Amino acid sequence: MASRGAVTTSVMLCVCLVCVGHVLRLPARLLNDDTKRALGYPPDSLLNFTERSTRYGYPAEEHRLFTQDGYILTMFRMAGAKEGGVARAPPVILMHGLLQSADAWLDAGPSAGLAYLIADAGYDLWLGNVRGNYYSRDHVHMRPDTDPQYWNFSVDEIGLYDVPATIDYVLNYTKADKVIFLGFSQGAGAYFIMCSERPEYCNKAKLLITLAPAARQTNTKSVPYRTLTQSMNKLESVLATSGIQEVFTKGALSQEFLAFFCPLSWISQLICAKGEALFDSFHPGSISNETLRVLFGHFPAGTSVHNLARYGQSMQSERFEKFDYGKSKNLELYGSLRPPEYNLSAVTVPVTVLYGESDHLVDTEDIAWLLRRLPNVVEAVKVSDPLWNHLDVTYSSLTKQTIFPKISDYLLQYSDN
Known part of the structure; x- marks a missing residue:
């Protein structure tokens, strides 16, 4: 059997290769969409959010909003039930996780994608995109490619600016008093x-539903995820000197590689499914082959190197704290040698927590740590399926039977009609 050191070295080499591929940007895609269609690629893998939702009978709107620090974000609205009629209030905001976009909520298809299920239940649904992903890669003054x-x-x-801007936009547009906020992983x-940081915003939601919430990640079991983020933390200054601040963006070599091969049916099961299980845990039968062919x-x-470095730090600390720049810069920025802890007691909104026992990115020990610090937990629910993992939240074909009934119960309980 290979030694633990050899396995770790192999994983680090693989991760480094993936990082290099994602850092390199391609001037053009490997194949154009017409060629991919001719080769039998699933249409959903080639469409944007509004095209896909409309294709299944869910007309969607695109909205642009501005953060206090000048970032321009794109948000989508799927208003009301598919059959029409008056949407339930208050509006619902659904926020994706790390390295995702609003598209993640559609990838499992109309029978399992959480966006479709919530829209079917009659809610005025808004789907956010945080700074740096391909829908929100813009700024009032700065250009992502040159600044x-x-x-x-x-x-x-993202917490200081993007989430407040998203909530404000929805409240101003709909004239509602409050929202219901669903956050997955980073979104929570x-x-x-x-x-x-901005407690006046906390209670602009009637309810916060958290899905595998990522706060402290001290006990993360995923070796590739831990290796990737901690490597970014160590190499951030080196990468910055080389002009590399953006990683894992749409159009990077490795994303194009995955988008090229994973829609091919036999490769998606043979390679792409195993790659997904490597980063999380193995859950046979959960993520369908069709979803694997679409999601890549x-x-x-896309996100920043700095964001991945921040997650690398979260695995080395017993606290949920701000970025650690080192003692001298911490003293300059924060007035203390250590970065300040986030005040979880300020999360006074009613909170529901759903999590999986086999989640290798947000470990159950870190969920238990979080639950002891949140002051207003209405219910903490461990998904009954013992193999439920992190990526199942957005991509599982079992969502309608596993987590949606509990989500639906709370949406109905906290809705006005």
Whole structure:
């Protein structure tokens, strides 16, 4: 049997190769969409959010909003039930996780994608996109391709600026008093950060539903994820010197590689399914081959090196804290040698937590740590399927039977009609 050191070295080499592929940008795609259609690629892998939702009878609107620090975000609205009629209030915001976009909520298809299920239940659904993904890669003054400062953000800034801007836009547009906020992984962690830093926003939601919420990630079991993020933390300054601040973007070599091969049916099961299981845990029968063929047309969606470095730090600390720049810069920025902890007691909104026992990215020990610190947990639900993992939340074909009934119960309980 190979030694633990040899296995770790192999994983690090593989991750480095993947990183190089994602860093390199292609001037053009390997194949154009017409060629991919002729080869039998699934149409959903080639369509954007509004094209896909409309294709299945869910007309969607595209909205652009501005954050306080000048980032331009794109948000989508799927208003009301598919059959028409008056949408239930308050509006519902659905926020994706790390390296995802709003497309993630459609990838499992109309029978399992959480966006479709919530829209079918009659809610006014808004789907966010955080800074740096391919739908929100814009700024009032800075250009992502030429201004390195654009990429100086992490989940800290997403929570401080993106989530409040998203909530404000929905409230102003709909004239509602409050929203219901569903956050997956990073999307939930960003809401916690907002409550700590801008508590006046915390109670603009009637309810916060968190799906595998990522706060502290000390006990993450995923070796590739841990290796990737901690490597980014160590190499951030080196990469910045080389002009690399953006990674895992749509159009990068490795994303194009995945988008090229994974829609081919036999490769998606043979290679892509095993790659997905390597980063999380193996859950046979959960993510369908059709979903695997679709999702790599939209994933990964891009982020900053700084954001991945921030997650690497979260695995080395027992606290949920701001970015650690080192003692001297911490003292300059924060007035303390250590980065300040986020105040989880400020999350006063009613919170529901759903998590999986086999989640290798957000471990159950870190969920238990989080639950002891949130002051207003209405219910914490461990999914009954013992193999339920992190990526199942967005991509599983079993969503309608596993997590949606509980989500639906709480949406109905906290809705006005």
